[in-house]
Amino acid sequence: MKYGLFFVFSAICFNVSLAQVYFPEPNSVWEQVSPINMGLNENKLQKAVSFAEANEYSGSRDLRIAILKGFESEPFHQILGPTKKRGGPAGLILKNGYVVASWGDIKRVDMTFSVTKSFLSTMAGLAVDRGLIVNTDDLVKDYLWDGTFGGEHNGKITWKHLLQQNSAWSGELWGGKDWADRPPKNGGIDDWKFEIPKEPGTYMEYNDVRVNVLAHALTHVWRKPMPLVLKEQIMDQIGASTTWRWFGYDNAWTEIDGIKMKSVTGGGHSGAGIFISAEDMARFGLLFMNNGKWKDKQLISETWVNEALEASLPNSNYGYMWWLNNKGERHWDGLSENIFYAAGFGGNFIVIDKENDLVVVTRWLEPYKIAEFMNLVNASLN
Numbered sequence: 001m002k003y004g005l006f007f008v009f010s011a012i013c014f015n016v017s018l019a020q021v022y023f024p025e026p027n028s029v030w031e032q033v034s035p036i037n038m039g040l041n042e043n044k045l046q047k048a049v050s051f052a053e054a055n056e057y058s059g060s061r062d063l064r065i066a067i068l069k070g071f072e073s074e075p076f077h078q079i080l081g082p083t084k085k086r087g088g089p090a091g092l093i094l095k096n097g098y099v100v101a102s103w104g105d106i107k108r109v110d111m112t113f114s115v116t117k118s119f120l121s122t123m124a125g126l127a128v129d130r131g132l133i134v135n136t137d138d139l140v141k142d143y144l145w146d147g148t149f150g151g152e153h154n155g156k157i158t159w160k161h162l163l164q165q166n167s168a169w170s171g172e173l174w175g176g177k178d179w180a181d182r183p184p185k186n187g188g189i190d191d192w193k194f195e196i197p198k199e200p201g202t203y204m205e206y207n208d209v210r211v212n213v214l215a216h217a218l219t220h221v222w223r224k225p226m227p228l229v230l231k232e233q234i235m236d237q238i239g240a241s242t243t244w245r246w247f248g249y250d251n252a253w254t255e256i257d258g259i260k261m262k263s264v265t266g267g268g269h270s271g272a273g274i275f276i277s278a279e280d281m282a283r284f285g286l287l288f289m290n291n292g293k294w295k296d297k298q299l300i301s302e303t304w305v306n307e308a309l310e311a312s313l314p315n316s317n318y319g320y321m322w323w324l325n326n327k328g329e330r331h332w333d334g335l336s337e338n339i340f341y342a343a344g345f346g347g348n349f350i351v352i353d354k355e356n357d358l359v360v361v362t363r364w365l366e367p368y369k370i371a372e373f374m375n376l377v378n379a380s381l382n
Helices: 002-019 042-054 063-070 115-129 159-163 189-193 208-222 226-235 278-289 302-308 367-379
Strands: 090-095 098-103 245-247 253-256 259-262 273-276 340-344 348-353 358-363
Touching (some): 042 090, 042 367, 115 208, 115 273, 115 278, 159 208, 208 226, 208 253
Antiparallel strands (some): 090 098, 245 273, 253 259
């Protein structure tokens, strides 16, 4: 009887310790735990993994080809920054920070495309936390006087507009024209070129030129290149590897304090953006699952995390460059409305489900299959 009590006590202690969030050390083997010990159904979880492996993104593994094909409807579209041939399906699922499933090469560095946007918006959050930006409702023209926000229309744009992708910024940056980036399906060049810009804050348009305007503005506010800010303030703090990189277009240079700096992109549909491993993506997701705190250190204020996850008025499924699973066009049926995620071309995702203490990273999954995949993951919880 004493031995029985001992084993019961040990099992209880084991489960209690796993209920606390685990944070992997730098350059360490990420601790793996059997799904059963985390209260998950192993067979159902394996179905989700098998689904991810069987539904690889259908585009070419040569991403130059995939990019040019994927955005062929854009006038003047071309590759302007670095690209990299991709690997196969890969990913990992964390429960309370522990790896309960993984597949593919999770250490391979690949492009992430618009997953980069969630990293970029975090750079704005750090600027707000440090008082470099007082309030996201501030006009950007009051922080940047190089002409980027000159004129009556662009002068109305706030940081919030840029972060929610409803700024309607009008102009050209690094050779990219706002109207030529992801144009409407209807009409032609003259229609797009001479259309009167919408009022800032009233309509969301997924547009990389305007995202790159945000990166340019943040570079001037920080007076540092964004990759350096990300490295010092976030990636080094969460023990990320040294393999990730953040690129800009070949010609995207600006001068600050007499120093020539690269202005990075918030995506990769013309090349560039963040190149990173699935493991390092998972670390970033784990930071947000824990409300911006890594171990006992608050890296991003919880106030910012909450603000970043507030739905914008023009799009209930979009916050500060994080997608939200609220009711709307992008809602994943059958899943919690509190789920939020970063998403990129080719099926790159970082999904955070705080209610269930889950972080899910999946790479090169056919994009329209993500809701089905997440429902399979969710089924393993029951």
